[in-house]
Amino acid sequence: MYKSIIIGTGPSGLTAAIYLARANMNPLVIEGPEPGGQLTTTTEVENFPGFPEGIMGPELMANMRKQAERFGAKFITGWVNSVDLSERPFKLQVEGQGEIVGESLIISTGASAKYLGIPGEKDNVGRGVSTCATCDGFFFRNKKIIVIGGGDSAMEEANFLTRFATEVELVNRRDELRASKIMQDRAKSNDKIVWSLNRTPLEVVANGMGVTGLKVRNNATGEEELIETSGVFIAIGHTPNTGFLNGQIDTDEHGYIRTKPGSSETNIPGVFACGDVQDNKYRQAITAAGSGCMAALDCEKFLEGSITQDWGESLPQ
8 A cells, every 4th residue: 555656757757756755655656668758758958947058858857766766756667557546545457566556646647749650750759850849949940840730739839940940841731721720820920931731741851860851742743752851840739648547537628637727636536647648738847847746745735634626525535
């Protein structure tokens, strides 16, 4: 029986682990086969406070993990196949570990960026391929880059990237966009954005040092074209990692866990959510870490019997 169990080891989960461990809650942290979250696929992180020269993503995550271990957090590795949240204590079925039981649960499983599944894409993540303009746009100053997508997020990323790039070419496989009219109008009024609609991405081209182009098929003519670029930003959305919950927690229409405004509390007393699994707006390491702190403090108060929530009554002990 654990006082608290944390699922996920990105910035939010590891921050929660640090806070709970320092509060002598001895949390158990369950990490998947790819510990550290999306930051482990990022080369250099320059926007996390406290590192004026920047820090490598995997190094930042390793340091957070060591900090949590220093204060007594325990780590195990395995997929959480299912959870039973119908009553406390909560029961988790973890691959290779069997059943694990806890009085409280913090879900910090993040959201996975959607990829196209084309050759050269995954191989060049961190070397010209990115899914986060805010994270990586700075590295493409005075270069030409491509944004792939046709929704609001693609329009937003394209507009943001024009702050750095000499030109942003937006590639979409349809000849029309899914984005809202206001977002389309904003992008179309930006002189730095050029349009390559009705083109299907086929391959990310690289030279071993980084991305050099994107091969596409012109759907109108059937011909293949090569668009030269220094970077390819994939902006086709994210998928929150909540499948293992099997619908036991309230989520929004996109699958992100709903939390009480201003807190990390879910609709189930004793279950908290933090990081990208409940944040479809900011998706930054620093905001994830902040929400991990919130989850730990909320969890600690819950275990002490002093927390209430707007979903209904005081949380039972």
